[in-house]
Amino acid sequence: MENKSSLKVRVQKLGTALSNMVMPNIGAFIAWGILTTLFIDTGWLPNPTLNVMVSPILTYLLPVLIGYTGGYNVYGQRGAVVGAIATFGAVAGSDVPMFIGAMIMGPLGAWCIKKFDQVFQDKVKAGFEMLVNNFSAGIIGFILIILAFLAVGPIVSSLTNAIGVGVQAIVEARLLPLANILIEPAKILFLNNALNHGIFTPLGAEQVAAAGKSILFLLETNPGPGLGVLLAFAIFGKGSAKSSSWGAMVIHFLGGIHEIYFPYVMMKPLLFLAVIAGGVSGTFTFQLLGAGLSGAASPGSIIAILAMTPRGGYLPVLAGVFVATAVSFLVAAPILKADKSDGDSLAEAQAATQAAKAESKGQSEAAPAITEDISADSVQQIIFACDAGMGSSAMGASILRDKVKKAGLDLPVSNKSISNLTDTPNTLIVTQEELADRAAQKTPSAVHVAVDNFLATPKYDDIVSMLAGTASQTAAASSGPTDGKSDDSEIDLNYIDEVVFAYDQARGSATMGQSTLEAIFKNNGIAVPVSKAANSSLGKFNAENILLVTTIANQALVQQEAPKAQILVVDSLVTTPEYDKMVARMHK
Structure with a gap:
């Protein structure tokens, strides 16, 4: 059991590391996707002049951005620069988009300069710090760019071609829908970012370069399976799960925050069958009708999906989404109708979901809440921190930002991934309980508040009350x-x-x-x-x-x-x- 848990931790950490290199750059992928959708030969507005930018962005800009971000995650700005230098060697030494090479060389370059600094930082004489810092980064970057050009680029190029051939073989064999048997449960165990942004986004971008669209962008982001489950709860559910499902549908389908339906599935484990059936049928429909997107849809909102749909592709995409919704609903409905319990256990399911998320990060239970006295004098900014810095943390930041504004407080509220946090005084860090220890280790000078759910918690009002100096009145x-x-x-x-x-x-x-x-x-x-x-x-x-x-x-x-x-x-x-x-x- 311990080995199984350890394997899950390693998979989660690897997936998180990969997605943390891609997710901060999703805006660049979307910009490239829009450019592709509009200006390639089969686009909405074919334009040979503007189409010239499509290939260089995919070949150079996106991999270098990923390498830069991977280096930054390991060793800040200094690591980012060396990581970008090393990545370019892999890019120049290959004939395919070098996303895998960027994910290798970016962190490797940062690790090398970090180890150099650890060994020599205390040995540099006063007045020579800038000279040593600049030349060490340049020399290490030079060595790595040569290594990447001669070895890493060609090797990864061959590996990428092999993976591409494998994916294409799976697609041609009509076996891609079977991937959802693993994808749907993995999402609910919080491997969704690792799957979508760590694997499908880079592979999908390469398919777009060759075919103008990719079905891989639709595998994890399809909102249909979750929508079907929520719709079943709205009609056949009970208690607060039934009444809250309508609002959850809006957040899930239009907002793209898929995490909101996870507790509903956890509440009735048989509903895993519903989301799996919905995912398999949706992907089968996508494949049957030739659906695909021209860029990554992030978050998994139907709005983002339609924005990335190429010309003439709306019907296949919508058909896959609604088939997944219908199948998921048809499987979930009898499960909920057969339930003879008097009430629901949504609160317990939310706690179970958080426990599953904690376990996937190698924690036996959720970490205790970390709280300190909060006042307007001690807090100058509020940061929501989670693994990826997007999704539910972005929505939680939006909720608290609105409350802070209404209270007349002039405080910036933002969201980041934990890996991008810096230890800044007078900062309030809000994170989920299972991530509280990591956030506290990363930012020991900050004030910390841990919540069980970014989307619904009374602690937001407590925070605003303390910042406004009205905690005692509110408590009374x-x-x-x-x-x-x-x-x-x-x-x-x-x-x-x-x-x-x-x-x-x-x-x-x-x-x-x-x-x-x-x-x-x-x-x-x-x-x-x-x-x-x-x-x-x-x-x-x-x-x-x-x-x-x-x-x-x-x-x-x-x-x-x-x-x-x-x-x-x-x-x-x-x-x-x-x-x-x-x-x-x-x-x-």
Whole structure:
């Protein structure tokens, strides 16, 4: 068992290292994909003049960017420069796009200059530091570029050609759909970035150079399997899993954050069969109809996928997505219908998903939360950190950025991969619990907060409250009802004539919350109307028979506008167990 776990750790680390070289450069891949889609001979706007740029970008720019990034991940700017020099040797010494060579020479170049500095840094006399630094980087870069040109380039070129022939043989044998038997479970075990950006993106780019499109860009990014599962939960699910699935569909299908459906599958392990069936059928449809993209679609949003679809390719791509959705739904529906349990376990499944993610990183359990006192004086920037620095961490940064802005705080909120963190004082690092130790080791001078879920956690409101200096007031307000109206334990829907979601600027969250609660009420036969209103319009709802639903950050404004109304304070307007608790009390 230990060997199996160790193997998983090594695979995860390798995949993370590969994807961390590619993902920061996805913008360049997308730019090249758009250029290809528009200006090649079979593009939307064929242009021989602009088409001249397509091949040099693929041959030179993209591999050098990957090598530069790989070197930077190992040894900062100094490693990036030597890594780029070494990569160019592999590029010049081959006749194929040198992505694999870049992933080798970039980190190798950085490792060489790092080891040189470790040995000689303390031996350089004062005043000669710049001379030694420049010439050591130049000389080591020179040696590596010659080595890469004479050996690495030709060897990797032969290896790349062999891999290309193998992939083409699999495609021609119509066996590519079988890859989804491994891809779909691997995604839920958080190997999605390693698969998509570490393997499929470089191989797909080479296929685009030869054929103008590649099916490999669609294997992992297809949103159909996840959409089918979420749709099944929306129709046949129970409790908070059913009510939250509608919002999850929007985030998954349009936002491209596939991680949001992972807990739903973990909650009912038989649903692995649904996503596998959806993935296999979707890829079979892609292959049957000749679907492909001209560039990497990142994130896996239907919007990004359609943007990378070449002229005349929309029908095959959409057919594969919707066939995958339909098959996944048809497999998931009877599984959920046959479930005789009284409630759902979405919260437990979310915890299990986090545990699986932690295990895939070689941790037996999630690391404890790392927290310190947070104040406006001690924090000048907020950074969300995760393995890749994209996906759910980007969305978490967006959520907190909105809360910080509403609180009137002038603090930048960004997201990065842990490998790109630098130890900067007066920085607040927000990361997931299973990554907290790594983030703390990387940035010991920063303030750290660990959360279990980037997309829904009450800690964001706690952070904003502490930064705004209102932690004590918020704690007091949330620990007990104000005028007996903010504690949900005293809310009885039998005496409520209308529920109103109050919002300041986050109208979208209020709309999703309204839809969630309406679905819960409909499933339980409750005829209480649900609406939404801006804070400025709450005066007309200032009555004891009105229930206002709001977040901690917005609570004070709501109480000021409608002091007589009952108030339910929740962590998130979209997904919260408080709605189910209210309904359960009503039926007692």
